[in-house]
Amino acid sequence: MNSVLLSITISILFGIGTFLILRRDIIKVIIGLSILSHAVNLLIVSTGIFDIGKVPIITGSHETAVASGTIFTDDIANGVLAPVISVMTGTHYVDPLVQALVLTAIVISLATTAFILILAYRIYEEYKTTDIRELKRLRG
Amino acid sequence: MIDVMQHLPILLIAIPILMAAVMILLRSHPKLQNNLNVAVSIVLLLMSIQLLFHVWDNGIQVYEVGEWGKYGILLVADLLGSGMVLLSSGISLMALIYSLDYIQEHSLSSTYHSLFNLLIAGLNGTFLTGDLFNMFVFFEILLLSSCALVVSQGKGGHTKTSDKMEATFKYLILNMIGSIVMLIAVASLYATLGTLNMADIAIKISALSQSGTLPWHVFVIALLFIVVFGNKAAIFPMHYWLPDVHPSAPSPISAMLSGVMIKVGAYGVLRVCFLIFQDALFLLKPIIIFLALATIMVGAISAIGQNDVKRLLAYSSVSQIGYIFLGIGMGTALTITASLVYLVNHAIAKSMLFLASGSIIHHAGTRDMTRMGGMVQSAPLLSSAFLIGAMSIAGLPPMGGFIAKFMLFNAGILDQYYIPVAIALTFAVLTLFYMFRAWLRMFWGEERDFVEHGEYRPPNTSLSVHIPIIILTAAVIALGLYAEPLIILSQAITEQLLDPQPYIDAVLTGEVR
Numbered sequence: 001m002n003s004v005l006l007s008i009t010i011s012i013l014f015g016i017g018t019f020l021i022l023r024r025d026i027i028k029v030i031i032g033l034s035i036l037s038h039a040v041n042l043l044i045v046s047t048g049i050f051d052i053g054k055v056p057i058i059t060g061s062h063e064t065a066v067a068s069g070t071i072f073t074d075d076i077a078n079g080v081l082a083p084v085i086s087v088m089t090g091t092h093y094v095d096p097l098v099q100a101l102v103l104t105a106i107v108i109s110l111a112t113t114a115f116i117l118i119l120a121y122r123i124y125e126e127y128k129t130t131d132i133r134e135l136k137r138l139r140g
Numbered sequence: 141m142i143d144v145m146q147h148l149p150i151l152l153i154a155i156p157i158l159m160a161a162v163m164i165l166l167r168s169h170p171k172l173q174n175n176l177n178v179a180v181s182i183v184l185l186l187m188s189i190q191l192l193f194h195v196w197d198n199g200i201q202v203y204e205v206g207e208w209g210k211y212g213i214l215l216v217a218d219l220l221g222s223g224m225v226l227l228s229s230g231i232s233l234m235a236l237i238y239s240l241d242y243i244q245e246h247s248l249s250s251t252y253h254s255l256f257n258l259l260i261a262g263l264n265g266t267f268l269t270g271d272l273f274n275m276f277v278f279f280e281i282l283l284l285s286s287c288a289l290v291v292s293q294g295k296g297g298h299t300k301t302s303d304k305m306e307a308t309f310k311y312l313i314l315n316m317i318g319s320i321v322m323l324i325a326v327a328s329l330y331a332t333l334g335t336l337n338m339a340d341i342a343i344k345i346s347a348l349s350q351s352g353t354l355p356w357h358v359f360v361i362a363l364l365f366i367v368v369f370g371n372k373a374a375i376f377p378m379h380y381w382l383p384d385v386h387p388s389a390p391s392p393i394s395a396m397l398s399g400v401m402i403k404v405g406a407y408g409v410l411r412v413c414f415l416i417f418q419d420a421l422f423l424l425k426p427i428i429i430f431l432a433l434a435t436i437m438v439g440a441i442s443a444i445g446q447n448d449v450k451r452l453l454a455y456s457s458v459s460q461i462g463y464i465f466l467g468i469g470m471g472t473a474l475t476i477t478a479s480l481v482y483l484v485n486h487a488i489a490k491s492m493l494f495l496a497s498g499s500i501i502h503h504a505g506t507r508d509m510t511r512m513g514g515m516v517q518s519a520p521l522l523s524s525a526f527l528i529g530a531m532s533i534a535g536l537p538p539m540g541g542f543i544a545k546f547m548l549f550n551a552g553i554l555d556q557y558y559i560p561v562a563i564a565l566t567f568a569v570l571t572l573f574y575m576f577r578a579w580l581r582m583f584w585g586e587e588r589d590f591v592e593h594g595e596y597r598p599p600n601t602s603l604s605v606h607i608p609i610i611i612l613t614a615a616v617i618a619l620g621l622y623a624e625p626l627i628i629l630s631q632a633i634t635e636q637l638l639d640p641q642p643y644i645d646a647v648l649t650g651e652v653r
Contacts, residue, residue: 021317026309033316040323047331097211098330101273105323108280115284116312123309126302135306138384 006046013039026120026130030113037109041102048098148191149203149215149268152225155184156261163253170249174240177253181233184260188229192222196632200646202270210337210648216270218643219633224267224407227484228400231491232260234608235399238495239392241604247292255292258285259396266404270647272326272336275408276319279372283315286393286401294390298501307388310381318371318378325364328357339647341416342640349419362420365412366427373405375465376434379458383442386457387450387507391498394450398457399491403483406464410476414637421471428469433563435462440570444577448507449497452578453490456533459571460486466564467548473634474551480630482544485619489532489541492612496525499605500582509578514587521606523583525613530575532616535568540619547627 013035020032124130144151159180166173195201195217206212217225236256243252262282269275290308293301330336332355333344348354367378374382382402386394413424439459446452464486467479503519504512516523532541545568552561619626636643 021313029313033313033320036317036320037323040320040327043324044327044330047327097336101327101330104273104277108277111284112280112312112316115287116309116316119287119305119309119312123302123305126305135309138303138306138388 003046006042010039010042010046013042024132026123026132029132030116030120033116034109034113037105037113041105041109044098044102044105048095145190145194146201147203148187148194149201149217150205152184152187152191152264152268153215153261155180156257156264160254160257160261163257164251167249170245173249173253177257178233178236178240180257181229181236181260184264185226185229185233188222188226188264191217192219192226195219195222200636200643202646210335210340213274214270214337214647215268216339216643216647217268218646219629219636220407220410221267223629223633224403225264227403227487228260228263228267231399231487232256232263232396234491234495234612235392235395237604238395238498238608239390241602242294242392242498243390244293244295251288252292255285255288259289263400263404267407270338272329272338272341272412274336276322276326279319279322279404282401282404283312283319286397287312289393290385290389290397292390292393294498296502296505298505298507299388299390304388307381307384311385314371314378314381318368321364321371322368325361325368328361328364332358332361337647338411338415339640339644342418342644343648345416345419354419358417359420359423362413362417362424363427365417366409366424366431369405369408369412370431371405372408373402373461373465374435374458375405375461376431376438379435379438382458383451383454386454386494387448391450391494391501394454394498395491395494398454398494399487402457402461403464403487406461406468406479406483409465409468410637414471415640415643418640425469425471428465429557429560432462432465432469433560435459435465436564436567437462440567440574443574444570446574447509449500449509449512449578449582450494450507452509452574453493453497456571456575457486457490459567460490460533463545463548463564466560467551470552470555470557470560472551472555473631473638474554475548475557476634476637477627477630478544478547478551480633481547481623481626484626484630485532485540485544485616488612488615488619489529489539492609492616493526493529493533495609495612496522496529499609500526504582509581512582513585514583516583517587519583521609523579525609526583527579528613528616530579532620534572534575536572538617538620540616540623543620543623543627 017032017036017039020028020035023029023032120130123135127134159177163173163177166176191201196219201217203215203217204212205215239248239252239256258281262278262285265278266275266282269278287308290311291301291304293299293304326336329341333341335341335344345354345358370376371378386397389397409428413421417424436459439455439457439462443452443455443459446455460482464479464483467475467482499522500512500515500519501507503522504515506512528539532539535541535545549561549565552564
């Protein structure tokens with residue numbers, strides 16, 4: 001994966017999301033939020049190691065993987081922080097943790113988006129508008 | 141017995157989540173639901189007391205969920221975490237008993253109980269987790285369950301539904317942006333250090349900083365965490381959602397939000413900044429002090445102009461969380477101890493005041509303090525409870541708030557933070573002013589004029605509304621008269637915070653993974 005292209009994509013998504021959050025329409029704000037959360041999801045995935053042809057699955061049990069050296073361990077004295085560096089060691093997988101993290105983040109953002117869409121519909125019923133500037137009854 | 145002790149951290153999270161599901165199934169049996177939920181909350185309270193004593197006697201407890209060592213999810217119960225769990229279990233039990241008679245039957249039996257249990261699970265999880273991403277997950281559980289609880293309607297309907305919607309929308313959007321910021325910070329930290337375990341991050345950052353290769357963006361990540369936790373705690377630039385949300389929520393939920401939820405932010409700063417970002421503290425401390433002072437000023441000045449009793453209490457919460465952050469920001473052993481004492485005292489006094497204000501609103505039939513008056517005759521219990529709470533918040537001697545304020549200012553002066561203490565002391569006088577002005581307007585003076593405002597009969601209140609107020613009032617007085625155990629506990633917590641080595645050792649022992 002071309003990491004420069006990925007970085008540019010993430011930054012553009014962040015830009016679009018921020019722009020939409022500052023709009024006046026409630027629906028646009030919500031769309032902006034979900035674009036932002038997708039940008040963050042991409043950011044999380046990009047922190048893992050990309051290597052074509054490798055899958056994020058560690059085969060065998062954890063103990064055998066440690067013994068055979070396919071999982072590499074921290075060596076702070078020599079500046080090795082597992083599993084960030086990928087270049088030097090011959091791993092057979094890409095970092096599976098980020099994939100687990102991003103799945104969790106996607107599910108959570110799904111739940112919040114569903115909740116906030118229903119809330120937006122109820123606000124439309126109460127206020128008869130989707131203009132966010134009309135929501136100012138609580139001022140003071 | 142030993143087995144149960146070992147599994148306490150996970151049980152404190154798993155039981156509420158299980159109960160959330162059971163409560164939905166029991167929605168056709170409201171009586172059973174109420175009794176079961178109160179019983180479970182009492183059990184949780186006993187378990188959290190048990191956990192605190194266990195941690196006090198045997199040191200930090202680590203519970204491994206799954207078998208991936210530091211790469212998996214770890215629950216860590218140290219004194220700070222288990223102390224906060226005890227505080228939140230106590231207050232949530234009180235709020236639950238209060239809400240049995242306060243929340244509308246329909247809302248109570250359908251969703252209220254299960255959402256309340258999820259809220260408790262989220263709180264306990266946040267306080268016990270040892271993993272940054274896991275903390276984010278529990279933050280989201282907290283956020284969603286509290287949003288849904290804010291919308292639930294109390295009896296009498298003194299808050300309009302549209303107000304609740306508007307407040308919840310603000311709360312949800314701001315906190316979602318907060319959690320996006322948190323995810324950015326967590327992802328950047330993972331990309332830099334390759335771990336999400338807080339103890340492991342602490343080791344790696346201190347190793348990098350000793351070898352002089354600490355990348356500069358770690359400081360930026362530290363600042364992002366200040367934004368995240370500041371948003372949760374409603375400190376100065378991010379405070380404006382709180383005075384809308386806390387008054388719109390039904391009173392027991394206001395008590396939970398003001399008593400425990402905003403303390404999550406203080407907990408996060410204590411945990412993350414003092415464990416992980418030891419090397420960035422020189423940068424964070426002045427920022428936290430500045431934000432805390434601004435929060436104190438904004439909250440106190442805004443509270444003076446309020447006519448709505450719950451809005452006044454909410455602005456007072458903003459102001460008081462500033463004092464807690466002031467102690468954290470000064471960052472010495474004495475000030476952190478003081479700020480922990482302050483945190484507990486404010487949590488108990490403010491939840492009591494919110495519960496009492498719910499009863500006051502029912503009694504008077506309005507939220508507007510200008511239309512109340514002379515209620516000391518008709519509601520002697522409420523007026524004395526509110527007076528005791530107001531005295532504690534304002535920091536008058538026999539109450540817990542005095543001990544807290546005295547310790548904070550004393551510690552600040554001893555550590556030579558003269559100007560911040562001077563500013564905080566000035567605004568403490570304003571606290572005295574607005575709390576007593578509110579009490580005088582509501583309970584002193586002329587009886588309410590029924591001709592002008594129409595006939596209003598206060599509903600009959602049952603025992604379950606009075607018991608929590610009485611217990612919390614007793615706790616406020618007890619913390620003032622016999623504060624030694626709390627102070628000793630806070631000192632022990634501060635020791636653990638300032639020297640995180642035992643925490644790191646407990647989490648990472650015997651792991652060669």
